[in-house]
Amino acid sequence: MESKFLLLLLLLGFLGHTWAATDKVICYYASWAALRPEKGAFVAEDIDPNLCTHVNYAFLGLNHDGTLQILDEENDVNQGGLKRVSALKEVNPNLKVLLSIGGASADTGVFTTVAGTPELQQAMAQSAIEFFETYNFDGLDVDWEYPRGGDIGTYIDLLSALKTAFEPNGYLLTVAVNSIPGEVGGYDIPKMSDILDVINVMTYDFHAPWGNTAENSPLYGGDNESQWNRDNRNADAAIRYWLDGGADPQKLAIGIAFYGHTYKISPENHDLDSSAEGPGDPGPYTNNTFSLGYNEVCEFHPDGTVVFLDDMKVPYLYDDDFWIGYDNEESVTYKVQYAQEKNLAGVFIWSIDTDDMQGLCGESNGLLKAINKAIQ
Numbered sequence: 001m002e003s004k005f006l007l008l009l010l011l012l013g014f015l016g017h018t019w020a021a022t023d024k025v026i027c028y029y030a031s032w033a034a035l036r037p038e039k040g041a042f043v044a045e046d047i048d049p050n051l052c053t054h055v056n057y058a059f060l061g062l063n064h065d066g067t068l069q070i071l072d073e074e075n076d077v078n079q080g081g082l083k084r085v086s087a088l089k090e091v092n093p094n095l096k097v098l099l100s101i102g103g104a105s106a107d108t109g110v111f112t113t114v115a116g117t118p119e120l121q122q123a124m125a126q127s128a129i130e131f132f133e134t135y136n137f138d139g140l141d142v143d144w145e146y147p148r149g150g151d152i153g154t155y156i157d158l159l160s161a162l163k164t165a166f167e168p169n170g171y172l173l174t175v176a177v178n179s180i181p182g183e184v185g186g187y188d189i190p191k192m193s194d195i196l197d198v199i200n201v202m203t204y205d206f207h208a209p210w211g212n213t214a215e216n217s218p219l220y221g222g223d224n225e226s227q228w229n230r231d232n233r234n235a236d237a238a239i240r241y242w243l244d245g246g247a248d249p250q251k252l253a254i255g256i257a258f259y260g261h262t263y264k265i266s267p268e269n270h271d272l273d274s275s276a277e278g279p280g281d282p283g284p285y286t287n288n289t290f291s292l293g294y295n296e297v298c299e300f301h302p303d304g305t306v307v308f309l310d311d312m313k314v315p316y317l318y319d320d321d322f323w324i325g326y327d328n329e330e331s332v333t334y335k336v337q338y339a340q341e342k343n344l345a346g347v348f349i350w351s352i353d354t355d356d357m358q359g360l361c362g363e364s365n366g367l368l369k370a371i372n373k374a375i376q
């Protein structure tokens, strides 16, 4: 009797271990989306808290004294951006909300200074905890793009100091990392995997948005690509780099882009890897050179021709002189399935505010719903 019970316990333990779930849907929210015009505006209450397990509020900054910095007082505080996002936990009590600090346009020098100075590491940890308490957040996402050279050791020191300070209250610590193995190496993967709750591998922006037409976020290398590209410029190569480097798969999240890279082409020359005149025009909502949100693709190119690439598992769309390599419901589903095959923690999204939230091409929040459907 007793041995049967033990066997059952062992079996349950075994199942629990091997069946570690791919269940995280980490939703980055670009808080400035609240300020976009017309149908492009996306406020805290537009987030469906049942379609995300985590919401990462982007971005906060870092001061030279180590304290966290509010970047848009009006939007983040006066209009209640931060508190309205954490209030989503009243709808879904299992939801975790994190402050994301840094981002692609942040000053990296201040990270170098703070990471390299033990007192400033502590100041950053204490400031983060004060923010968690004030705004009812559950953790910090460090989006330092990127620690290089002499930062590699101090990056780990900073993460350790933050984790040690957060641990007594169970606050989460996550990071976002570069996805091109050959461009920014030097992460101490085993240590990061030990310290962190999640490592968000930014598996997009794989090609510079100039030159020939190219995909933003191919899942696999293309049959006709160079070996270097096949080894570096796709999500599978990036994830394998982290796994081969010693990351616990259950600490990794694969990135899914709700935007694409745009090009201006000659209408008759619309294949992948065709010469382009330059980037497409900025979208009316996101106003970025080189990219368009999925919502803008839907609304402004409803009659574009979509070509799905079987090797890379992503689509492109062309419409007269407009070309975009992007993600749709089919390609995001492939990425979720990939995460499941590799037993990853889950997926993250940059960023949920450019989904088809109005349902202009299908169901509202069609990409996020496709992800959730595939996760279950």
Ligand SMILES: *[C@@H]1O[C@H](CO)[C@@H](O)[C@H](O)[C@H]1NC(C)=O
Residues within 6 Å of the ligand: 223, 224, 311
């Ligand atoms: C690779 O290039 C050849 C020759 O240009 C072309 O016929 C073929 O369709 C390409 N394959 C893919 C998967 O793009």
Ligand SMILES: *[C@@H]1O[C@H](CO)[C@@H](O)[C@H](O)[C@H]1NC(C)=O
Residues within 6 Å of the ligand: 287
């Ligand atoms: C769009 O961005 C450019 C700078 O890239 C800026 O000059 C312009 O004012 C922006 N337009 C809108 C409508 O925000």
